[in-house]
Amino acid sequence: MVQAKTWILKKHFDGFPEHSNFELRVEELPEPKDGELLLEAVFLSVDPYMRPFSRVRMKEGDMMIGTQVAKLTALYGIEEVLGLQRGETLLVNAAAGAVGSVVGQIAKIKGCKVVGSAGSDAKVAFLKELGFDHAFNYKTVGSLEEELKKASPDGYDCYFDNVGGLFSSIALQQMKNLGRIAVCGSISLYNDTTPQTGPYPYLTMIFKQLKMEGFLQSRWEHKHAESFKRLMAWLKEGRLQSREHITKGFENMPAAFMGILKGENIGKAIVTVC
Secondary structure (H helix, E strand, O other): OEEEEEEEEOOOOOOOOOHHHEEEEEEEEOOOOOOOOOOOOOEEEOOOOOOOOOOOOOOOOOOOOOOOHHHHHHHHHHHHHHOOOOOOEEEEOOOOEHHHHHHHHHHHHOOOEEEEEEOOHHHHHHHHHOOOOEEEEOOOOOOHHHHHHHHOOOOEEEEEEOOOHHHHHHHHHHEEEEEEEEEOOOOOOOOOOOOOOOOOOHHHHHHOOOEEEEOOHHHHHHHHHHHHHHHHHHHHHOOOOOOEEEEEOHHHHHHHHHHHHOOOOOEEEEEEOO
């Protein structure tokens, strides 16, 4: 018999999660039957939401690697939803996260101007290392509206939205006519106990004729293999960088999960099991 540690959601959380919502248990696993697999976790992904693995064929000793969801999400948002073109200006928020940091880099590869917002000076420094044309700490600017205008006085052709909420209400006012918006996430709303309400610039969308589209990367699953090859080529060429925010120890999984909801990570959040 093999013993395995597992985290259980002991109590559904209302608002922001706490350590008391989770419970660490040790379970005994039965011997695998014919056609079943026994996998040993080496690294675990930490995301605002989790996705199941697809079925795979494996043999003893193989290592299982999760799909590069963040990179694929960034690529499809730029190419399939926004249709970003050379010379255009892109705005991306949560830009130092797993998705946002890749969005900005791919946009630069495509010859675009990129403006990114993040929640700390360290994250802003990271974005500048990646080649963002303008990066700012949205928590310390005096006026988000004025900062967006300063970064791109002519406005924005495209907006990759990971945050939602008030940020997006202000950002939409800075879009150019016929601008395009890819809605990937709304992390500013995830921990709210009641839905946020407030002014939403519908008239702006009408008069500027904006296009807004929500999406999931799974829509283009048939393109995953080809897209992954392109992403890996950019990584090998040094045109695309990937930073990981590592938390050590399976026992710290809840802390890592809560940390990503607080915006503590720079790049992809990962837990090392051992």
